[in-house]
Amino acid sequence: MGAGAAYHLTRRGATVTVVDGGFHGEATRAGAGIVCPWVDHPEDDAWYRLNREGARHYPGLVEELGDDIGYAKVGALLVAEDPAHLEPVRALLLRRHPGAPEMGEITDVPTPAGLFPPLSDTLSAIMVPGAARVDGCAVRDALLRAAVAQGAQVRTGTATLTPTAEVILHPEPCPPDQPERPADDGVRIEADKVIVAAGAWTGEVCRPLGVELPVFPRRGQILHATLEGVDTAWWPIILPRKGPYLLGFPDSRIVIGATVEDVGFAPRVTMGGLAEVIEAGLEVAPGLINATVTETRVGLRPVYAPGHALIAPLTDRVVVATGLSAYGLTAGPFTGEIAAALALGETPPIDIAPYAPATR
Numbered sequence: 177m178g179a180g181a182a183y184h185l186t187r188r189g190a191t192v193t194v195v196d197g198g199f200h201g202e203a204t205r206a207g208a209g210i211v212c213p214w215v216d217h218p219e220d221d222a223w224y225r226l227n228r229e230g231a232r233h234y235p236g237l238v239e240e241l242g243d244d245i246g247y248a249k250v251g252a253l254l255v256a257e258d259p260a261h262l263e264p265v266r267a268l269l270l271r272r273h274p275g276a277p278e279m280g281e282i283t284d285v286p287t288p289a290g291l292f293p294p295l296s297d298t299l300s301a302i303m304v305p306g307a308a309r310v311d312g313c314a315v316r317d318a319l320l321r322a323a324v325a326q327g328a329q330v331r332t333g334t335a336t337l338t339p340t341a342e343v344i345l346h347p348e349p350c351p352p353d354q355p356e357r358p359a360d361d362g363v364r365i366e367a368d369k370v371i372v373a374a375g376a377w378t379g380e381v382c383r384p385l386g387v388e389l390p391v392f393p394r395r396g397q398i399l400h401a402t403l404e405g406v407d408t409a410w411w412p413i414i415l416p417r418k419g420p421y422l423l424g425f426p427d428s429r430i431v432i433g434a435t436v437e438d439v440g441f442a443p444r445v446t447m448g449g450l451a452e453v454i455e456a457g458l459e460v461a462p463g464l465i466n467a468t469v470t471e472t473r474v475g476l477r478p479v480y481a482p483g484h485a486l487i488a489p490l491t492d493r494v495v496v497a498t499g500l501s502a503y504g505l506t507a508g509p510f511t512g513e514i515a516a517a518l519a520l521g522e523t524p525p526i527d528i529a530p531y532a533p534a535t536r
């Protein structure tokens with residue numbers, strides 16, 4: 177989100193400094209990369225709208241960045257053991273289709289294992305061809321590279337705010353939740369406006385302003401495996417109606433995730449978390465039994481307790497943008513554009529009233 181804001185700000189000619197602590201638990205590094213907004217939030221139009229627009233933002237962004245951000249429209253297979261369990265989501269997709277034709281024509285897939293060979297052959301499936309996957313690290317890095325090419329500075333360290341929203345940069349990265357807080361030896365960064373897009377740490381960062389933002393971390397553990405010699409780059413995303421999702425990337429890589437845990441700032445991979453992902457993943461895709469486990473990742477999804485995204489001016493100097501929870505790779509770059517517009521005093525590309533702090 178911060179990289180997206182920097183990119184959009186520099187495109188409009190603003191002078192930008194990005195401060196990133198590179199904290200362990202950054203959600204973007206762990207994110208799976210599913211961009212398929214039409215299947216979720218059946219009762220929440222504001223959430224749906226943000227994610228739908230986030231997904232729409234990507235093709236243009238890919239063209240502008242001209243970089244490989246791992247984005248590909250590979251489609252998504254919604255799968256269930258009992259075909260009746262697919263009917264509610266089919267009805268939802270058909271209802272949303274006129275307003276989002278980019279999801280493509282929804283079709284039944286009689287043999288889903290034909291498209292994703294390790295899948296169980298007992299599953300029924302419907303295809304959403306417009307769904308895409310993206311590499312979170314690659315999109316973050318490409319946005320930052322483009323921002324730097326347009327004049328942004330990137331500084332590593334911990335940013336803190338004073339009560340009047342002056343930004344102090346402490347050179348040692350140190351998450352605000354850890355007891356070793358940076359000493360009061362930071363340097364002030366000149367800024368007319370400040371965007372706080374600090375993910376799960378946003379509440380802590382904003383506290384000196386005298387506001388309590390109930391933003392908390394929701395841990396996700398996720399597994400990367402490879403199927404040597406198999407081209408997985410164009411396999412569709414597998415979205416079971418229950419349980420873990422699976423998606424393919426180039427380099428024979430399969431990503432399986434993720435746990436959903438409210439355990440505070442504890443970005444750790446646990447035996448229990450991995451067991452849960454592996455067990456449920458093998459149930460959906462038993463053909464992965466011999467896949468090589470290459471990597472585990474863990475990230476803290478930023479959740480705003482009232483349940484919606486949080487994108488708003490907080491004071492006359494500070495804009496806050498967070499709370500994208502499990503949808504930040506879908507909506508992050510677009511939300512960065514909204515935050516940039518707010519910082520510049522421009523009208524954002526969509527109505528942001530639903531994303532205001534709940535206490536106001």
Ligand SMILES: Cc1cc2nc3c(=O)[nH]c(=O)nc-3n(C[C@H](O)[C@H](O)[C@H](O)COP(=O)(O)OP(=O)(O)OC[C@H]3O[C@@H](n4cnc5c(N)ncnc54)[C@H](O)[C@@H]3O)c2cc1C
Binds near residue numbers: 333434
């Ligand atoms: C396992 C997992 C799977 C996911 N899968 C998907 C998916 O398939 N599709 C999807 O759309 N979304 C997915 N998400 C959600 C998505 O990853 C997040 O919503 C998104 O990455 C949040 O981005 P962010 O920029 O708000 O926060 P983050 O990526 O957490 O970035 C916050 C940054 O702020 C920095 N920071 C914080 N405080 C300070 C400070 N005081 N000073 C300096 N720097 C600071 C941190 O170092 C960090 O780099 C997933 C998340 C997880 C964990």
